Amino acid sequence: MDLFIDTANIDEIREAAQWGVIAGVTTNPSLIAKEGRDHKAVILEIAEIVDGPISIETISLDAEGMLKEAHEFAQWTPNAVIKVPMTEAGMQVVSKLSAEGIKTNVTLVFSANQALLAALAGATYISPFVGRLDDIGESGMGLIAEIREIYDQYFFDTHILTASVRHPRHVTEAAKLGSDVATIPYKVLKQMFQHPLTESGIEKFLADWKKYTHA
Ligand code: E4P
Numbered sequence: 001m002d003l004f005i006d007t008a009n010i011d012e013i014r015e016a017a018q019w020g021v022i023a024g025v026t027t028n029p030s031l032i033a034k035e036g037r038d039h040k041a042v043i044l045e046i047a048e049i050v051d052g053p054i055s056i057e058t059i060s061l062d063a064e065g066m067l068k069e070a071h072e073f074a075q076w077t078p079n080a081v082i083k084v085p086m087t088e089a090g091m092q093v094v095s096k097l098s099a100e101g102i103k104t105n106v107t108l109v110f111s112a113n114q115a116l117l118a119a120l121a122g123a124t125y126i127s128p129f130v131g132r133l134d135d136i137g138e139s140g141m142g143l144i145a146e147i148r149e150i151y152d153q154y155f156f157d158t159h160i161l162t163a164s165v166r167h168p169r170h171v172t173e174a175a176k177l178g179s180d181v182a183t184i185p186y187k188v189l190k191q192m193f194q195h196p197l198t199e200s201g202i203e204k205f206l207a208d209w210k211k212y213t214h215a
Pocket residue numbers: 006026027028107127129131132163164165183
């Protein structure tokens with residue numbers, strides 16, 4: 001399973017890129033707005049740091065507007081993946097972009113039927129939001145399992161991109177269920193490195209080293 005970082009913050013992306021574990025970046029209007037900077041400038045800076053796919057989300061709700069934005073974003077960087085919402089207009093746009101060879105990421109996926117529609121429209125990625133489903137008492141991971149089963153059954157090559165990840169356990173479960181990618185907030189990526197036994201183990205090794213070699 002590949003890991004993307006789910007942020008538009010350049011410092012976070014720069015640091016995570018150095019770890020050598022990040023294959024791409026996802027952004028959304030909330031994440032871009034949080035940075036308080038020009039949309040295009042942020043994306044261009046991300047493209048200088050990361051070689052892999054960068055999801056750039058459209059704002060328009062009508063197909064014509066979405067398509068116009070999609071064509072503009074696709075000019076910004078060859079790594080652009082056009083993120084569109086799971087709506088009728090969104091699927092119309094995905095099917096057109098797919099025919100043009102432009103990569104897409106269908107966002108705000110909350111059901112297996114939505115995932116089926118996105119795959120039929122030719123989506124490159126779909127983003128099921130596991131955290132937001134858990135928040136309302138449904139099973140985010142149950143949805144990943146259902147989509148995996150359906151996509152495997154019919155050999156769809158749309159990639160499952162587990163999104164709205166809230167904690168490290170979501171990442172483990174997504175990997176076990178065969179999600180193709182998980183997009184992870186910076187804070188959760190940092191948590192994934194940590195284990196108390198790793199920390200105490202390092203302390204013990206260093207203490208022994210000092211005791212026996214440099215006493
Ligand atoms: C990424 O593609 C999604 O937009 C993001 O993971 C949503 O996460 P949230 O539910 O924490 O806002």
